[in-house]
Amino acid sequence: MTEKTAITPSTHTAPPAKFSHGVRKGNILQVAGQVGFLPAAEGQAPTPAGPTLREQTLQTFANVEAILTEGGASWDDVMMIRVYLTDTGHFAEMNEIYNEYFKDLTVAPAARTTVYVGLPAGLLIEIDALAVLG
Amino acid sequence: MTEKTAITPSTHTAPPAKFSHGVRKGNILQVAGQVGFLPAAEGQAPTPAGPTLREQTLQTFANVEAILTEGGASWDDVMMIRVYLTDTGHFAEMNEIYNEYFKDLTVAPAARTTVYVGLPAGLLIEIDALAVLG
Amino acid sequence: MTEKTAITPSTHTAPPAKFSHGVRKGNILQVAGQVGFLPAAEGQAPTPAGPTLREQTLQTFANVEAILTEGGASWDDVMMIRVYLTDTGHFAEMNEIYNEYFKDLTVAPAARTTVYVGLPAGLLIEIDALAVLG
Numbered sequence: 001m002t003e004k005t006a007i008t009p010s011t012h013t014a015p016p017a018k019f020s021h022g023v024r025k026g027n028i029l030q031v032a033g034q035v036g037f038l039p040a041a042e043g044q045a046p047t048p049a050g051p052t053l054r055e056q057t058l059q060t061f062a063n064v065e066a067i068l069t070e071g072g073a074s075w076d077d078v079m080m081i082r083v084y085l086t087d088t089g090h091f092a093e094m095n096e097i098y099n100e101y102f103k104d105l106t107v108a109p110a111a112r113t114t115v116y117v118g119l120p121a122g123l124l125i126e127i128d129a130l131a132v133l134g
Numbered sequence: 135m136t137e138k139t140a141i142t143p144s145t146h147t148a149p150p151a152k153f154s155h156g157v158r159k160g161n162i163l164q165v166a167g168q169v170g171f172l173p174a175a176e177g178q179a180p181t182p183a184g185p186t187l188r189e190q191t192l193q194t195f196a197n198v199e200a201i202l203t204e205g206g207a208s209w210d211d212v213m214m215i216r217v218y219l220t221d222t223g224h225f226a227e228m229n230e231i232y233n234e235y236f237k238d239l240t241v242a243p244a245a246r247t248t249v250y251v252g253l254p255a256g257l258l259i260e261i262d263a264l265a266v267l268g
Numbered sequence: 269m270t271e272k273t274a275i276t277p278s279t280h281t282a283p284p285a286k287f288s289h290g291v292r293k294g295n296i297l298q299v300a301g302q303v304g305f306l307p308a309a310e311g312q313a314p315t316p317a318g319p320t321l322r323e324q325t326l327q328t329f330a331n332v333e334a335i336l337t338e339g340g341a342s343w344d345d346v347m348m349i350r351v352y353l354t355d356t357g358h359f360a361e362m363n364e365i366y367n368e369y370f371k372d373l374t375v376a377p378a379a380r381t382t383v384y385v386g387l388p389a390g391l392l393i394e395i396d397a398l399a400v401l402g
Contacts, residue, residue, distance in 0.1 A: 002268045004210065006242055017229040018236045019246040023213050025266045026161075027294075030213040032245030076272065079291050079298040080398075084249055088386055095285040102286045108274055111300030112287040113396045115352055116386030118222050118250030128247045130214075132293045134270045136402045138344065140376055151363040152370045153380040157347050159400045160295075164347040167381030218383055252356055252384030262381045264348075 002026040009066040011039040013046045022067035029071045029131040034063040035123050053090050053124050057097045060127050068131060075102070077131040078110040084117050084126040094125065136160040143200040145173040147180045156201035163205045163265040167218070168197040169257050187224050187258050191231045194261050202265060209236070211265040212244040218251050218260040228259065270294040277334040279307040281314045290335035297339045297399040301352070302331040303391050321358050321392050325365045328395050336399060343370070345399040346378040352385050352394040362393065
């Protein structure tokens with residue numbers, strides 16, 4: 001019997017409901033939808049890294065990576081990245097930030113899907129990810 | 135060679151197209167997008183459990199669970215739950231129902247992503263899920 | 269150590285960012301979000317198969333299938349198909365095309381989720397898929 005383990009990096013705010021920021025079972029690691037909140041500070045409400053797409057995207061990447069690391073994985077293990085944007089006009093800028101962020105990886109990190117949805121007020125981007133460990 | 139098996143609980147209406155409510159192959163079980171339709175009744179069109187978010191959410195959970203059970207899994211095997219809402223204003227109430235529904239599970243059930251999309255008229259919530267069996 | 273491999277059919281345009289059209293690792297194959305672009309032609313920008321839902325849906329299926337084939341899989345290995353539409357009014361016609369496309373498969377191809385989102389101008393449908401090889 002393989003155990004399912006919840007992954008909760010210390011940098012993360014408590015989930016707003018009964019779910020985990022990430023879970024791992026066997027070689028499968030699933031990262032929940034992450035947004036651009038700054039590292040958790042006690043007694044403070046979750047705060048976005050800033051109002052811009054760049055600030056939020058980089059913070060969201062950092063939040064996904066913290067979960068991958070805590071679960072024993074890296075970007076190289078990621079099979080699928082889902083990017084949720086609120087504005088089709090943000091696509092080109094997001095891709096620029098994305099390419100820059102991943103430029104040193106020899107293998108393109110993963111398959112990707114970008115969809116345009118609503119998000120809570122003030123949030124411009126959300127990312128979730130599925131990893132398969134080697 | 136591992137077989138892929140379609141999972142069709144008797145409570146479910148026939149899918150509106152050539153796909154399965156759930157499929158299992160090896161230790162992976164995927165639940166298709168479920169909505170708040172009442173158990174299938176012969177000769178009757180699919181009917182939502184009610185107009186409210188609470189009624190539809192609880193019915194949707196029941197519909198996901200029926201597929202998990204039929205496939206030999208439980209909520210505890212679920213790695214990812216995707217919740218699709220039609221209104222960002224429903225988030226707080228959905229979380230309340232969600233926390234109540236899962237309150238007796240010792241391990242938070244899974245990673246989760248909530249996105250705000252359109253759904254067919256009258257439907258307020260859709261949920262799909264990925265499970266990995268132990 | 270299982271290797272992650274990028275899957276890039278020759279028919280595909282280069283991804284607009286640092287990601288792969290598909291990736292395979294062990295028995296898991298993930299297809300990135302595909303749209304209805306015609307096979308890549310050198311020196312030409314990605315061009316949708318046509319303005320209609322039918323043209324784009326059939327081309328999108330062909331693009332997903334090319335990745336499955338290149339990765340050693342087929343529709344029969346697909347566990348989950350996610351269909352993104354831009355208009356709830358397209359649902360019935362999409363299902364018709366879908367059923368026709370898959371009519372010769374003995375087992376319904378997979379679980380499915382359809383959500384209504386925004387897509388870049390001119391694109392009516394996007395599909396991604398998760399496959400587990402036997």
